Amino acid sequence: MGSVKAELLRLWKWPATWVLIGVWLVMTLTFGYVFNYLALNGGTNRGDLSQQQLISSMQPENVGAAVVRGLPMFGGAIVLVLAALAVGSGYGWGTWKTTLTAGPRRVSAMAGTLGALGIVVVVLVALTFVVDLGAAVAVASLEGWDWNLPGWAAVEALGAALLIAAMWTGFGVFLGVVTRGPALAVGLGLMWAIVTENLLRGVGSLLGPVESLTKVLPGGSAGNLAGAVGGAGAPGVLTDLSGTTAALFLVGYVVFFVGAATVLKVRRDLV
Amino acid sequence: MIVTTEKLTKRYGDRAVVDEVSLSVRRGEVYGFLGPNGAGKTTTIRMLLGLVKPTSGTAEVLGEAPGTPRALLKVGSLIEGPGFYPYLSGRDNLRVHAARRGVTGTHVEAVLEQVDLVGAASEKFRRYSLGMKQRLGVAAALLGKPELLILDEPTNGLDPAGMADMRDLVRALAAQGQTVLLSSHLLGEVEEICDRVGVISRGRLVAESTVEQLRGDTVLLVRADPIEKAHVLIEGSTLHGDVLHVRETDAGALVRTLVHADVDVQEVRPLRRTLEEVFFEMTGAA
Numbered sequence: 422m423g424s425v426k427a428e429l430l431r432l433w434k435w436p437a438t439w440v441l442i443g444v445w446l447v448m449t450l451t452f453g454y455v456f457n458y459l460a461l462n463g464g465t466n467r468g469d470l471s472q473q474q475l476i477s478s479m480q481p482e483n484v485g486a487a488v489v490r491g492l493p494m495f496g497g498a499i500v501l502v503l504a505a506l507a508v509g510s511g512y513g514w515g516t517w518k519t520t521l522t523a524g525p526r527r528v529s530a531m532a533g534t535l536g537a538l539g540i541v542v543v544v545l546v547a548l549t550f551v552v553d554l555g556a557a558v559a560v561a562s563l564e565g566w567d568w569n570l571p572g573w574a575a576v577e578a579l580g581a582a583l584l585i586a587a588m589w590t591g592f593g594v595f596l597g598v599v600t601r602g603p604a605l606a607v608g609l610g611l612m613w614a615i616v617t618e619n620l621l622r623g624v625g626s627l628l629g630p631v632e633s634l635t636k637v638l639p640g641g642s643a644g645n646l647a648g649a650v651g652g653a654g655a656p657g658v659l660t661d662l663s664g665t666t667a668a669l670f671l672v673g674y675v676v677f678f679v680g681a682a683t684v685l686k687v688r689r690d691l692v
Numbered sequence: 693m694i695v696t697t698e699k700l701t702k703r704y705g706d707r708a709v710v711d712e713v714s715l716s717v718r719r720g721e722v723y724g725f726l727g728p729n730g731a732g733k734t735t736t737i738r739m740l741l742g743l744v745k746p747t748s749g750t751a752e753v754l755g756e757a758p759g760t761p762r763a764l765l766k767v768g769s770l771i772e773g774p775g776f777y778p779y780l781s782g783r784d785n786l787r788v789h790a791a792r793r794g795v796t797g798t799h800v801e802a803v804l805e806q807v808d809l810v811g812a813a814s815e816k817f818r819r820y821s822l823g824m825k826q827r828l829g830v831a832a833a834l835l836g837k838p839e840l841l842i843l844d845e846p847t848n849g850l851d852p853a854g855m856a857d858m859r860d861l862v863r864a865l866a867a868q869g870q871t872v873l874l875s876s877h878l879l880g881e882v883e884e885i886c887d888r889v890g891v892i893s894r895g896r897l898v899a900e901s902t903v904e905q906l907r908g909d910t911v912l913l914v915r916a917d918p919i920e921k922a923h924v925l926i927e928g929s930t931l932h933g934d935v936l937h938v939r940e941t942d943a944g945a946l947v948r949t950l951v952h953a954d955v956d957v958q959e960v961r962p963l964r965r966t967l968e969e970v971f972f973e974m975t976g977a978a
Contacts, residue, residue, distance in 0.1 A: 423791045430784070434784060518771060518775045519775040520792060523789055524765040530792075690738075690744040691744070692743075
Protein backbone atom coordinates (compact mmCIF):
# COMPACT_ATOMS: atom_id res chain seq x y z
CA MET A 422 0.00 0.00 0.00
CA GLY A 423 2.87 2.35 0.85
CA SER A 424 4.33 1.93 -2.62
CA VAL A 425 1.02 2.76 -4.32
CA LYS A 426 0.56 5.80 -2.06
CA ALA A 427 4.10 7.01 -2.80
CA GLU A 428 3.74 6.56 -6.56
CA LEU A 429 0.32 8.16 -6.57
CA LEU A 430 1.63 11.17 -4.68
CA ARG A 431 4.43 11.74 -7.13
CA LEU A 432 2.32 11.06 -10.25
CA TRP A 433 -0.43 13.33 -8.95
CA LYS A 434 2.02 16.22 -8.55
CA TRP A 435 3.81 15.54 -11.82
CA PRO A 436 2.96 18.22 -14.39
CA ALA A 437 3.47 15.67 -17.20
CA THR A 438 0.51 13.63 -15.90
CA TRP A 439 -1.88 16.55 -16.18
CA VAL A 440 -0.41 17.89 -19.42
CA LEU A 441 -0.94 14.50 -21.10
CA ILE A 442 -4.42 14.08 -19.64
CA GLY A 443 -5.23 17.64 -20.72
CA VAL A 444 -3.94 17.06 -24.24
CA TRP A 445 -6.05 13.92 -24.51
CA LEU A 446 -9.18 15.67 -23.27
CA VAL A 447 -8.69 18.53 -25.75
CA MET A 448 -8.16 16.00 -28.56
CA THR A 449 -11.21 13.94 -27.71
CA LEU A 450 -13.35 17.07 -27.46
CA THR A 451 -11.98 18.58 -30.65
CA PHE A 452 -12.19 15.47 -32.83
CA GLY A 453 -15.24 13.97 -31.16
CA TYR A 454 -17.46 17.02 -30.85
CA VAL A 455 -16.09 20.36 -32.08
CA PHE A 456 -15.29 19.23 -35.63
CA ASN A 457 -18.44 17.11 -35.88
CA TYR A 458 -20.55 20.02 -34.63
CA LEU A 459 -18.97 22.38 -37.15
CA ALA A 460 -19.47 19.81 -39.92
CA LEU A 461 -23.08 19.52 -38.94
CA ASN A 462 -23.56 23.26 -39.06
CA GLY A 463 -22.36 24.38 -42.43
CA GLY A 464 -19.30 22.19 -42.91
CA THR A 465 -18.50 20.49 -46.19
CA ASN A 466 -19.03 16.88 -45.21
CA ARG A 467 -17.77 14.94 -48.20
CA GLY A 468 -16.59 11.95 -46.21
CA ASP A 469 -18.35 8.76 -45.29
CA LEU A 470 -20.33 10.25 -42.44
CA SER A 471 -23.93 11.13 -43.16
CA GLN A 472 -25.63 13.88 -41.19
CA GLN A 473 -27.47 11.19 -39.22
CA GLN A 474 -24.18 9.51 -38.31
CA LEU A 475 -22.74 12.82 -37.16
CA ILE A 476 -25.75 13.44 -34.96
CA SER A 477 -25.61 9.90 -33.60
CA SER A 478 -21.91 10.15 -32.73
CA MET A 479 -22.62 13.24 -30.62
CA GLN A 480 -25.73 11.95 -28.83
CA PRO A 481 -25.30 11.66 -25.03
CA GLU A 482 -26.38 7.99 -25.07
CA ASN A 483 -23.39 7.23 -27.35
CA VAL A 484 -20.78 8.79 -25.10
CA GLY A 485 -19.33 5.36 -24.25
CA ALA A 486 -18.50 4.81 -27.89
CA ALA A 487 -17.02 8.31 -28.11
CA VAL A 488 -14.69 7.53 -25.21
CA VAL A 489 -13.47 4.21 -26.57
CA ARG A 490 -13.04 5.15 -30.22
CA GLY A 491 -10.07 7.42 -29.62
CA LEU A 492 -8.11 4.99 -27.50
CA PRO A 493 -6.84 2.38 -29.97
CA MET A 494 -4.48 4.88 -31.56
CA PHE A 495 -4.10 8.46 -30.29
CA GLY A 496 -5.42 8.03 -26.78
CA GLY A 497 -3.43 4.84 -26.47
CA ALA A 498 -0.31 6.66 -27.63
CA ILE A 499 -0.82 9.28 -24.91
CA VAL A 500 -1.30 6.65 -22.21
CA LEU A 501 1.77 4.81 -23.48
CA VAL A 502 3.84 8.01 -23.32
CA LEU A 503 2.68 8.63 -19.75
CA ALA A 504 3.61 5.11 -18.65
CA ALA A 505 6.95 5.10 -20.49
CA LEU A 506 7.85 8.47 -18.96
CA ALA A 507 6.71 7.44 -15.49
CA VAL A 508 8.89 4.33 -15.50
CA GLY A 509 11.76 5.39 -17.77
CA SER A 510 12.43 8.74 -16.07
CA GLY A 511 13.18 6.96 -12.82
CA TYR A 512 16.41 5.63 -14.31
CA GLY A 513 17.69 9.05 -15.34
CA TRP A 514 16.64 10.78 -12.13
CA GLY A 515 18.04 7.97 -10.01
CA THR A 516 14.68 7.55 -8.30
CA TRP A 517 14.53 3.81 -8.95
CA LYS A 518 17.69 3.52 -6.88
CA THR A 519 16.03 5.51 -4.09
CA THR A 520 12.86 3.46 -4.40
CA LEU A 521 14.56 0.08 -4.32
CA THR A 522 16.68 0.96 -1.30
CA ALA A 523 13.70 2.34 0.66
CA GLY A 524 12.50 -1.02 1.88
CA PRO A 525 9.85 -2.57 -0.32
CA ARG A 526 10.58 -5.69 -2.32
CA ARG A 527 11.16 -5.05 -6.00
CA VAL A 528 7.88 -6.76 -6.84
CA SER A 529 6.07 -4.48 -4.38
CA ALA A 530 7.80 -1.40 -5.77
CA MET A 531 6.77 -2.40 -9.29
CA ALA A 532 3.24 -3.18 -8.12
CA GLY A 533 3.13 0.30 -6.58
CA THR A 534 4.04 1.90 -9.89
CA LEU A 535 1.55 -0.23 -11.80
CA GLY A 536 -1.19 0.37 -9.24
CA ALA A 537 -0.70 4.13 -9.31
CA LEU A 538 -0.60 4.19 -13.11
CA GLY A 539 -3.76 2.08 -13.10
CA ILE A 540 -5.50 4.67 -10.92
CA VAL A 541 -4.33 7.49 -13.20
CA VAL A 542 -5.69 5.59 -16.21
CA VAL A 543 -9.06 5.09 -14.49
CA VAL A 544 -9.11 8.83 -13.74
CA LEU A 545 -8.26 9.57 -17.38
CA VAL A 546 -11.07 7.38 -18.70
CA ALA A 547 -13.52 8.74 -16.13
CA LEU A 548 -12.59 12.34 -16.98
CA THR A 549 -12.95 11.57 -20.68
CA PHE A 550 -16.41 10.19 -20.02
CA VAL A 551 -17.45 13.21 -17.96
CA VAL A 552 -16.04 15.74 -20.44
CA ASP A 553 -17.54 13.91 -23.44
CA LEU A 554 -20.89 13.63 -21.69
CA GLY A 555 -20.81 17.33 -20.91
CA ALA A 556 -20.01 18.14 -24.53
CA ALA A 557 -22.69 15.76 -25.83
CA VAL A 558 -25.35 17.24 -23.55
CA ALA A 559 -24.28 20.75 -24.56
CA VAL A 560 -24.51 19.92 -28.29
CA ALA A 561 -27.86 18.13 -27.85
CA SER A 562 -29.26 21.09 -25.92
CA LEU A 563 -27.96 23.60 -28.45
CA GLU A 564 -29.46 21.63 -31.31
CA GLY A 565 -32.69 20.92 -29.46
CA TRP A 566 -32.39 17.12 -29.87
CA ASP A 567 -34.28 14.64 -27.73
CA TRP A 568 -31.62 12.80 -25.81
CA ASN A 569 -31.17 10.05 -23.23
CA LEU A 570 -28.44 9.35 -20.72
CA PRO A 571 -25.99 6.57 -21.61
CA GLY A 572 -27.19 3.07 -20.80
CA TRP A 573 -25.58 -0.35 -20.30
CA ALA A 574 -23.72 -0.05 -23.62
CA ALA A 575 -21.70 2.79 -22.12
CA VAL A 576 -20.57 0.57 -19.24
CA GLU A 577 -19.43 -2.04 -21.75
CA ALA A 578 -17.63 0.64 -23.77
CA LEU A 579 -15.95 2.07 -20.67
CA GLY A 580 -14.80 -1.43 -19.68
CA ALA A 581 -13.32 -1.82 -23.14
CA ALA A 582 -11.71 1.62 -22.87
CA LEU A 583 -10.09 0.63 -19.59
CA LEU A 584 -8.78 -2.63 -21.05
CA ILE A 585 -7.36 -0.83 -24.08
CA ALA A 586 -5.76 1.83 -21.86
CA ALA A 587 -4.38 -0.89 -19.56
CA MET A 588 -2.72 -2.59 -22.54
CA TRP A 589 -1.06 0.63 -23.72
CA THR A 590 -0.02 1.40 -20.13
CA GLY A 591 1.57 -2.05 -19.85
CA PHE A 592 3.32 -1.51 -23.18
CA GLY A 593 4.71 1.82 -21.94
CA VAL A 594 5.88 0.31 -18.66
CA PHE A 595 7.52 -2.57 -20.52
CA LEU A 596 9.37 -0.20 -22.86
CA GLY A 597 10.44 2.02 -19.95
CA VAL A 598 11.95 -0.94 -18.11
CA VAL A 599 13.56 -2.50 -21.20
CA THR A 600 15.19 0.71 -22.41
CA ARG A 601 15.95 2.05 -18.90
CA GLY A 602 15.17 5.58 -19.95
CA PRO A 603 12.30 7.78 -21.09
CA ALA A 604 13.46 8.99 -24.52
CA LEU A 605 13.92 5.68 -26.33
CA ALA A 606 10.86 4.19 -24.62
CA VAL A 607 8.63 7.05 -25.77
CA GLY A 608 10.16 7.07 -29.26
CA LEU A 609 9.74 3.35 -29.79
CA GLY A 610 6.27 3.35 -28.31
CA LEU A 611 4.99 6.17 -30.47
CA MET A 612 6.63 4.62 -33.52
CA TRP A 613 4.79 1.38 -32.84
CA ALA A 614 1.42 2.85 -31.90
CA ILE A 615 1.16 5.37 -34.70
CA VAL A 616 3.44 4.24 -37.51
CA THR A 617 4.48 0.58 -37.46
CA GLU A 618 1.08 -1.06 -37.14
CA ASN A 619 -0.39 1.21 -39.82
CA LEU A 620 2.48 0.37 -42.17
CA LEU A 621 1.94 -3.32 -41.49
CA ARG A 622 -1.75 -2.92 -42.28
CA GLY A 623 -0.70 -1.39 -45.59
CA VAL A 624 1.58 -4.33 -46.31
CA GLY A 625 -1.24 -6.63 -45.19
CA SER A 626 -3.25 -5.74 -48.26
CA LEU A 627 -0.50 -7.38 -50.31
CA LEU A 628 0.40 -10.29 -48.01
CA GLY A 629 -2.35 -12.37 -46.43
CA PRO A 630 -0.40 -13.65 -43.39
CA VAL A 631 0.67 -10.11 -42.49
CA GLU A 632 -2.94 -8.97 -42.68
CA SER A 633 -3.98 -11.73 -40.27
CA LEU A 634 -1.16 -10.77 -37.94
CA THR A 635 -2.08 -7.08 -37.86
CA LYS A 636 -5.52 -7.92 -36.52
CA VAL A 637 -4.05 -9.37 -33.34
CA LEU A 638 -1.16 -6.98 -32.73
CA PRO A 639 -1.60 -4.66 -29.72
CA GLY A 640 -3.06 -1.78 -31.72
CA GLY A 641 -5.09 -4.15 -33.89
CA SER A 642 -6.60 -5.90 -30.89
CA ALA A 643 -7.38 -2.56 -29.29
CA GLY A 644 -8.98 -1.34 -32.51
CA ASN A 645 -11.06 -4.49 -32.84
CA LEU A 646 -12.34 -4.24 -29.27
CA ALA A 647 -13.24 -0.59 -29.81
CA GLY A 648 -15.02 -1.55 -33.02
CA ALA A 649 -16.90 -4.33 -31.25
CA VAL A 650 -18.37 -1.95 -28.66
CA GLY A 651 -19.54 0.60 -31.19
CA GLY A 652 -16.54 2.86 -31.46
CA ALA A 653 -16.42 2.90 -35.27
CA GLY A 654 -15.45 5.94 -37.28
CA ALA A 655 -12.01 6.78 -35.91
CA PRO A 656 -8.45 5.94 -37.01
CA GLY A 657 -7.30 2.57 -35.72
CA VAL A 658 -10.80 1.21 -35.04
CA LEU A 659 -11.35 -2.18 -36.75
CA THR A 660 -14.14 -4.71 -37.07
CA ASP A 661 -12.23 -7.85 -38.00
CA LEU A 662 -12.44 -9.72 -34.69
CA SER A 663 -15.19 -10.36 -32.20
CA GLY A 664 -15.11 -8.32 -29.02
CA THR A 665 -14.34 -11.39 -26.92
CA THR A 666 -11.41 -12.45 -29.08
CA ALA A 667 -9.99 -8.94 -29.12
CA ALA A 668 -10.44 -8.63 -25.35
CA LEU A 669 -8.65 -11.93 -24.78
CA PHE A 670 -5.71 -10.79 -26.89
CA LEU A 671 -5.59 -7.54 -24.93
CA VAL A 672 -5.61 -9.40 -21.61
CA GLY A 673 -2.77 -11.52 -22.96
CA TYR A 674 -0.78 -8.41 -23.87
CA VAL A 675 -1.39 -6.86 -20.45
CA VAL A 676 -0.18 -10.04 -18.73
CA PHE A 677 2.85 -10.28 -21.02
CA PHE A 678 3.92 -6.63 -20.78
CA VAL A 679 3.40 -6.31 -17.04
CA GLY A 680 4.87 -9.74 -16.32
CA ALA A 681 7.94 -9.24 -18.49
CA ALA A 682 8.56 -5.76 -17.08
CA THR A 683 8.27 -7.05 -13.52
CA VAL A 684 10.56 -10.02 -14.12
CA LEU A 685 13.15 -7.72 -15.69
CA LYS A 686 12.85 -5.24 -12.84
CA VAL A 687 13.26 -7.94 -10.22
CA ARG A 688 16.16 -9.75 -11.86
CA ARG A 689 18.29 -7.03 -13.37
CA ASP A 690 21.03 -5.24 -11.47
CA LEU A 691 20.43 -1.55 -10.97
CA VAL A 692 23.77 -0.04 -11.92
CA MET B 693 29.12 -6.71 13.50
CA ILE B 694 26.64 -4.67 11.54
CA VAL B 695 27.99 -5.53 8.10
CA THR B 696 30.08 -8.51 7.11
CA THR B 697 31.08 -9.71 3.71
CA GLU B 698 32.87 -12.91 2.89
CA LYS B 699 34.77 -13.10 -0.41
CA LEU B 700 32.16 -10.87 -2.02
CA THR B 701 32.76 -10.81 -5.77
CA LYS B 702 31.13 -9.15 -8.73
CA ARG B 703 32.26 -9.95 -12.24
CA TYR B 704 31.14 -8.40 -15.49
CA GLY B 705 32.33 -10.90 -18.08
CA ASP B 706 35.96 -11.66 -17.32
CA ARG B 707 36.49 -8.49 -15.33
CA ALA B 708 36.20 -8.67 -11.55
CA VAL B 709 34.92 -5.28 -10.43
CA VAL B 710 34.85 -6.47 -6.83
CA ASP B 711 37.17 -9.34 -6.06
CA GLU B 712 36.73 -11.45 -2.93
CA VAL B 713 36.16 -8.53 -0.59
CA SER B 714 35.80 -9.51 3.08
CA LEU B 715 35.08 -6.56 5.31
CA SER B 716 33.32 -5.88 8.57
CA VAL B 717 31.66 -2.81 10.01
CA ARG B 718 31.14 -2.62 13.77
CA ARG B 719 28.18 -1.08 15.54
CA GLY B 720 28.65 2.57 16.45
CA GLU B 721 31.71 3.24 14.32
CA VAL B 722 32.28 5.41 11.29
CA TYR B 723 33.82 3.08 8.76
CA GLY B 724 35.68 4.69 5.91
CA PHE B 725 35.58 2.79 2.63
CA LEU B 726 38.52 4.27 0.86
CA GLY B 727 39.64 3.76 -2.69
CA PRO B 728 40.39 5.56 -5.93
CA ASN B 729 37.63 6.16 -8.46
CA GLY B 730 36.66 2.90 -10.12
CA ALA B 731 38.14 0.78 -7.33
CA GLY B 732 34.85 -1.01 -6.67
CA LYS B 733 33.46 0.96 -3.73
CA THR B 734 30.09 1.76 -5.23
CA THR B 735 29.59 -1.74 -6.63
CA THR B 736 30.33 -3.18 -3.19
CA ILE B 737 27.83 -0.80 -1.60
CA ARG B 738 25.24 -1.60 -4.26
CA MET B 739 25.67 -5.27 -3.40
CA LEU B 740 25.16 -4.46 0.30
CA LEU B 741 21.88 -2.78 -0.62
CA GLY B 742 20.70 -5.50 -2.98
CA LEU B 743 20.81 -3.29 -6.06
CA VAL B 744 23.49 -5.50 -7.62
CA LYS B 745 23.61 -9.26 -7.18
CA PRO B 746 27.02 -10.71 -6.30
CA THR B 747 28.60 -13.22 -8.63
CA SER B 748 29.90 -15.12 -5.61
CA GLY B 749 30.57 -14.65 -1.93
CA THR B 750 28.21 -13.67 0.82
CA ALA B 751 27.17 -10.55 2.68
CA GLU B 752 25.10 -9.85 5.76
CA VAL B 753 23.65 -6.50 6.72
CA LEU B 754 22.31 -6.30 10.27
CA GLY B 755 22.00 -10.07 10.29
CA GLU B 756 19.90 -10.12 7.11
CA ALA B 757 20.55 -10.88 3.48
CA PRO B 758 21.23 -7.66 1.52
CA GLY B 759 18.27 -6.13 -0.30
CA THR B 760 15.58 -7.80 1.79
CA PRO B 761 12.93 -5.47 3.26
CA ARG B 762 14.06 -6.42 6.80
CA ALA B 763 17.59 -5.28 6.02
CA LEU B 764 16.67 -2.22 3.94
CA LEU B 765 14.29 -0.81 6.53
CA LYS B 766 17.19 -0.69 9.00
CA VAL B 767 19.55 0.97 6.54
CA GLY B 768 19.55 4.52 5.20
CA SER B 769 21.61 5.16 2.11
CA LEU B 770 22.83 7.80 -0.28
CA ILE B 771 24.48 6.27 -3.30
CA GLU B 772 26.29 8.21 -6.00
CA GLY B 773 24.25 11.35 -5.46
CA PRO B 774 20.65 11.79 -4.45
CA GLY B 775 17.86 10.41 -6.67
CA PHE B 776 14.76 12.55 -6.33
CA TYR B 777 11.88 13.80 -8.47
CA PRO B 778 12.98 17.20 -9.82
CA TYR B 779 9.45 18.59 -10.03
CA LEU B 780 8.63 17.86 -6.38
CA SER B 781 9.69 20.00 -3.44
CA GLY B 782 12.25 18.67 -0.99
CA ARG B 783 9.48 18.03 1.52
CA ASP B 784 7.28 16.18 -0.99
CA ASN B 785 10.21 14.06 -2.10
CA LEU B 786 10.72 13.04 1.52
CA ARG B 787 6.99 12.34 1.89
CA VAL B 788 7.16 10.01 -1.11
CA HIS B 789 10.20 8.29 0.38
CA ALA B 790 8.55 8.12 3.80
CA ALA B 791 5.48 6.44 2.32
CA ARG B 792 7.71 3.77 0.81
CA ARG B 793 9.49 3.23 4.11
CA GLY B 794 6.25 3.22 6.08
CA VAL B 795 7.33 6.28 8.06
CA THR B 796 4.93 9.00 9.25
CA GLY B 797 5.02 12.61 8.11
CA THR B 798 6.30 13.89 11.47
CA HIS B 799 9.61 12.16 10.76
CA VAL B 800 9.92 14.17 7.56
CA GLU B 801 9.98 17.44 9.48
CA ALA B 802 12.42 15.99 12.00
CA VAL B 803 14.98 14.96 9.38
CA LEU B 804 14.56 18.24 7.50
CA GLU B 805 15.52 19.97 10.70
CA GLN B 806 18.40 17.58 11.27
CA VAL B 807 19.99 18.48 7.93
CA ASP B 808 19.04 22.16 8.21
CA LEU B 809 16.73 22.23 5.20
CA VAL B 810 13.48 23.37 6.78
CA GLY B 811 13.73 26.80 5.17
CA ALA B 812 14.12 25.37 1.67
CA ALA B 813 11.81 22.38 2.08
CA SER B 814 9.06 23.88 -0.08
CA GLU B 815 11.36 24.65 -3.00
CA LYS B 816 11.45 22.35 -5.98
CA PHE B 817 14.29 19.84 -5.88
CA ARG B 818 15.57 20.96 -9.30
CA ARG B 819 16.24 24.43 -7.86
CA TYR B 820 18.41 23.10 -5.05
CA SER B 821 22.14 23.68 -5.02
CA LEU B 822 24.33 20.57 -5.08
CA GLY B 823 24.95 20.89 -1.36
CA MET B 824 21.23 21.10 -0.63
CA LYS B 825 20.58 18.08 -2.83
CA GLN B 826 23.18 16.08 -0.92
CA ARG B 827 21.70 17.17 2.40
CA LEU B 828 18.25 16.13 1.21
CA GLY B 829 19.79 12.78 0.29
CA VAL B 830 21.10 12.42 3.83
CA ALA B 831 17.68 13.45 5.18
CA ALA B 832 16.06 10.70 3.13
CA ALA B 833 18.65 8.25 4.41
CA LEU B 834 17.83 9.24 7.99
CA LEU B 835 14.09 8.63 7.61
CA GLY B 836 12.96 5.82 9.85
CA LYS B 837 15.98 6.14 12.19
CA PRO B 838 18.14 3.54 10.47
CA GLU B 839 20.69 1.54 12.43
CA LEU B 840 23.19 1.87 9.61
CA LEU B 841 23.82 4.84 7.37
CA ILE B 842 25.60 4.17 4.07
CA LEU B 843 26.92 7.31 2.42
CA ASP B 844 28.64 6.87 -0.91
CA GLU B 845 30.85 9.85 -1.74
CA PRO B 846 28.56 12.31 0.05
CA THR B 847 30.88 15.27 -0.58
CA ASN B 848 31.27 14.64 -4.31
CA GLY B 849 30.96 17.84 -6.28
CA LEU B 850 30.53 20.06 -3.22
CA ASP B 851 32.45 23.27 -2.69
CA PRO B 852 34.76 23.45 0.35
CA ALA B 853 32.04 24.97 2.52
CA GLY B 854 29.57 22.28 1.45
CA MET B 855 32.16 19.59 2.16
CA ALA B 856 32.79 21.00 5.61
CA ASP B 857 29.03 21.10 6.28
CA MET B 858 28.64 17.50 5.21
CA ARG B 859 31.57 16.39 7.39
CA ASP B 860 30.06 18.24 10.35
CA LEU B 861 26.79 16.48 9.71
CA VAL B 862 28.44 13.05 9.62
CA ARG B 863 30.42 13.89 12.75
CA ALA B 864 27.25 14.97 14.53
CA LEU B 865 25.53 11.73 13.54
CA ALA B 866 28.52 9.71 14.71
CA ALA B 867 28.48 11.56 18.02
CA GLN B 868 24.91 10.37 18.49
CA GLY B 869 26.12 6.77 18.11
CA GLN B 870 25.01 6.34 14.50
CA THR B 871 26.91 3.65 12.61
CA VAL B 872 28.10 5.07 9.32
CA LEU B 873 29.71 3.40 6.33
CA LEU B 874 31.28 6.28 4.44
CA SER B 875 32.74 5.65 1.03
CA SER B 876 35.16 8.22 -0.25
CA HIS B 877 38.22 8.77 -2.38
CA LEU B 878 39.12 11.83 -0.28
CA LEU B 879 41.81 10.84 2.19
CA GLY B 880 41.50 13.91 4.38
CA GLU B 881 37.81 13.30 4.76
CA VAL B 882 38.31 9.72 5.86
CA GLU B 883 41.22 10.61 8.13
CA GLU B 884 39.12 13.33 9.79
CA ILE B 885 35.91 11.44 10.33
CA CYS B 886 36.47 7.70 10.38
CA ASP B 887 37.30 5.28 13.20
CA ARG B 888 38.27 2.40 10.95
CA VAL B 889 39.14 2.21 7.32
CA GLY B 890 38.91 -0.37 4.57
CA VAL B 891 41.10 0.36 1.59
CA ILE B 892 39.97 -1.06 -1.74
CA SER B 893 42.02 -1.01 -4.90
CA ARG B 894 41.19 -2.61 -8.23
CA GLY B 895 38.35 -4.51 -6.63
CA ARG B 896 40.41 -5.99 -3.77
CA LEU B 897 40.36 -5.00 -0.14
CA VAL B 898 44.04 -4.32 0.54
CA ALA B 899 43.78 -3.22 4.17
CA GLU B 900 41.30 -2.89 6.98
CA SER B 901 42.16 -1.35 10.32
CA THR B 902 42.07 1.88 12.30
CA VAL B 903 43.55 4.98 10.73
CA GLU B 904 46.27 4.94 13.41
CA GLN B 905 47.23 1.36 12.63
CA LEU B 906 47.31 2.08 8.95
CA ARG B 907 49.72 4.94 9.41
CA GLY B 908 52.00 2.75 11.50
CA ASP B 909 54.20 3.72 14.49
CA THR B 910 55.34 7.24 15.08
CA VAL B 911 58.97 7.83 14.14
CA LEU B 912 61.04 10.70 15.52
CA LEU B 913 63.13 12.69 13.10
CA VAL B 914 66.38 13.86 14.70
CA ARG B 915 68.77 16.41 13.19
CA ALA B 916 71.99 16.65 15.23
CA ASP B 917 75.69 17.39 14.95
CA PRO B 918 77.68 15.24 14.66
CA ILE B 919 74.98 12.98 13.23
CA GLU B 920 77.24 9.89 13.20
CA LYS B 921 77.82 10.17 16.94
CA ALA B 922 74.07 10.54 17.52
CA HIS B 923 73.47 7.47 15.35
CA VAL B 924 75.83 5.43 17.53
CA LEU B 925 74.30 6.76 20.76
CA ILE B 926 70.68 6.04 19.86
CA GLU B 927 70.00 2.37 19.61
CA GLY B 928 67.82 1.28 16.73
CA SER B 929 68.10 4.57 14.90
CA THR B 930 68.46 4.60 11.15
CA LEU B 931 70.42 7.16 9.21
CA HIS B 932 68.67 8.88 6.32
CA GLY B 933 71.10 11.36 4.80
CA ASP B 934 71.77 13.97 7.47
CA VAL B 935 68.89 12.96 9.74
CA LEU B 936 68.05 10.02 11.96
CA HIS B 937 64.74 8.17 12.18
CA VAL B 938 64.13 6.80 15.67
CA ARG B 939 61.31 4.49 16.82
CA GLU B 940 61.08 6.25 20.14
CA THR B 941 58.22 8.20 21.61
CA ASP B 942 60.00 9.71 24.63
CA ALA B 943 61.59 12.68 22.89
CA GLY B 944 62.72 14.20 26.21
CA ALA B 945 64.84 11.19 27.20
CA LEU B 946 66.34 11.07 23.73
CA VAL B 947 67.35 14.75 23.81
CA ARG B 948 68.87 14.39 27.32
CA THR B 949 70.97 11.44 26.13
CA LEU B 950 72.33 13.40 23.19
CA VAL B 951 72.97 16.60 25.17
CA HIS B 952 74.84 14.68 27.91
CA ALA B 953 77.04 13.19 25.20
CA ASP B 954 77.86 16.67 23.92
CA VAL B 955 75.87 16.33 20.71
CA ASP B 956 74.19 19.50 19.37
CA VAL B 957 70.46 18.78 18.92
CA GLN B 958 69.11 20.94 16.08
CA GLU B 959 65.69 19.43 15.48
CA VAL B 960 63.48 16.72 16.98
CA ARG B 961 59.97 16.20 15.67
CA PRO B 962 57.52 13.35 15.16
CA LEU B 963 57.50 12.03 11.67
CA ARG B 964 54.26 10.29 10.79
CA ARG B 965 53.24 8.84 7.51
CA THR B 966 50.11 10.53 6.29
CA LEU B 967 47.15 8.41 5.28
CA GLU B 968 47.82 9.67 1.79
CA GLU B 969 51.29 8.12 1.79
CA VAL B 970 49.92 4.87 3.14
CA PHE B 971 47.10 4.94 0.62
CA PHE B 972 49.36 5.44 -2.38
CA GLU B 973 51.69 2.78 -1.09
CA MET B 974 48.83 0.32 -0.79
CA THR B 975 46.89 1.10 -3.90
CA GLY B 976 50.08 1.35 -5.94
CA ALA B 977 51.24 -2.03 -4.69
CA ALA B 978 47.87 -3.73 -5.07
